[in-house]
Amino acid sequence: MTIVRRNTLNRTVSPSVSPPENLTEKYMEAERMHDVLLLLQNLINSEEATVKLILDCLYDVGSVNLINQKLRLKPLNRVMKLIARMSKPVFRTIALNWFKKNCPQLITNWLHTQVAFEKPQNKPEQVAIEVVQLEPYAIPQTENLSQEVQNLRYQIRWLAGISITAIAILVVTAIRLN
Known part of the structure; x- marks a missing residue:
C-alpha cells in the first residue's frame, strides 16, 4: 500500500491583511x-568541537545498535x-x-514549520492507494x-x-606497529 499526498488548494487570505502587507x-x-x-x-562553525563530540556519541550508539541488529553471530559481531x-x-x-x-538548512526549515502555526486543515491529505506489483514471469515457489x-x-x-581478509589485514598491521 502506498500513501500519496494531495495538497489542498483552499488557502484563503485573511480579510484583515491586504496583499501588499502580506508580501512585506x-x-x-x-x-x-x-x-x-x-x-x-555561525554556531556550528564556532562550536565545532561540540558538534564533533555529538557526532562521536551518535556514532558509538548507532554503530553498536546496527551491528547488534544485523549480525547475530558473536565472533563476527565482536x-x-x-x-x-x-x-x-x-x-x-x-x-x-x-x-x-x-x-x-534542515534545522532552519524545521524551526520555520514550528513557528508557522498553520492550521491542521492546510496539511496535505493522505490518500491510501493500493499498488499491486505484477511479476512478468511466474516462477514456481520451490524454484524461487x-x-x-x-x-x-x-x-x-x-x-x-x-571478514577474513579484514582480520588478516588488521593482524598484519598490528604486528607491524609493534
Whole structure:
C-alpha cells in the first residue's frame, strides 16, 4: 500500500491583511529565516568541537545498535565492533562535512514549520492507494526459494572472505606497529 499526498488548494487570505502587507510580511519572514540560517551556520562553525563530540556519541550508539541488529553471530559481531571503532575518525570527518553542509538548512526549515502555526486543515491529505506489483514471469515457489537460498549462500561466502581478509589485514598491521 502506498500513501500519496494531495495538497489542498483552499488557502484563503485573511480579510484583515491586504496583499501588499502580506508580501512585506512574507519578505520579512524570509529575511529573518535567512538570519536564523546564518546564525546556525555561525554556531556550528564556532562550536565545532561540540558538534564533533555529538557526532562521536551518535556514532558509538548507532554503530553498536546496527551491528547488534544485523549480525547475530558473536565472533563476527565482536570483530565488526572493533572495525567500527577503528573507522570512527573517517566517519567523524565525513559526518562533520555533511553536518556543516546540510544541518543548518534542515534545522532552519524545521524551526520555520514550528513557528508557522498553520492550521491542521492546510496539511496535505493522505490518500491510501493500493499498488499491486505484477511479476512478468511466474516462477514456481520451490524454484524461487532454492534460488534465494543460493543467493544467500553466495553472500555468506563473500562476507566470510571479506571478514577474513579484514582480520588478516588488521593482524598484519598490528604486528607491524609493534
